[in-house]
Amino acid sequence: MELKLKKYREQLQDWPEKGHHIMAQYDDEKIIVYQSYRKEIGGFAVENQYFGGAFSLERMTWIKPNFLWMMYRNGWGRKEDQESVLAIHLKMEAFKKYLENAVYSSYNERLGISREKWQDQVKESSVRLQWDPDHDPFGNKLERRAIQIGLRNDFVKTFTKEDLILIEDISEFVKEQHQFVLNDDLDQLILPEEKSLLFDDEDLNKKLRLK
Incomplete structure (x- = not known):
């Protein structure tokens, strides 16, 4: 496994407690980013190092850079059809x-545009952006927000192959x-090492509400 790992308790000391943060392992x-699938899809992806076979290019696929948020969503890999947990090494430029092409999945006045304008953007965009409450290892909701990104159309097609560096079965x-x-032994819990991501592009940081 090529993930860098670190004890949960040690990381917790450095993680922000609130606000919008892209918590991730990156350089x-x-x-x-993480995804969970049924074994047929996950097995194909790991063996071939791209997404194909039973993977649908017609549906929106959601990626999550935050490990614990993925564990909340897939029940630590115990939910049906989410047993195959993948760590996807993705090109940062992709x-x-x-994110540059993403449109928020729900309307908010803070977007600075009318609801009608937002609806037009949603129709035209192939990338969705959503902030949800982050969660601790037990699934308890936190004040910090976690990001997930939905891809469809041409963005799904590039994600499934050319945007990838490595697919690991974890x-x-x-x-x-x-x-x-x-x-209840969190002193022994080891997770992928994560830190908050900020971009050099201040306009992008502002769009994403990153601090």
Whole structure:
């Protein structure tokens, strides 16, 4: 496994408690995002290092750079059809392009545009942006917000192959770490090392409400 790992308790000391943050493992070249699928889709992706087979190009696919938020969504890989947990090493330039083209999935006056204008943008855009409450290892809601990005049309097509660097199956790692959660032993819990991401592009940071 090529993920960099660090004890949860150690990371917790450095993580922001509130606000909008893209918590992720990244460097200048790549960022790691997570998805969960049924084993047929996950197995194909890991074996072939691209998404194909039973993977649908017609549906919007959602990527999540925050590991614990993914664990909240997939029940630590225990939910039906989400047993195959993937760590997807994605080109940073592709991730940034997604966000530059993203439209918020719900309307808010803070967007600075009319509801009608937003509706037009949603129809035209192939990337959705959504902030949700982040969660701790037990699934408890936090004040910090976590991001997820929905891709469709041409963005799904590039995501499935040319935007990828590596696809890792981390299902067994997820099962192992979940045992510490079940045993209420967070001192032993190890997670992918994550930190808050800010871009050099201030306009993009402002759009994303990053601080």
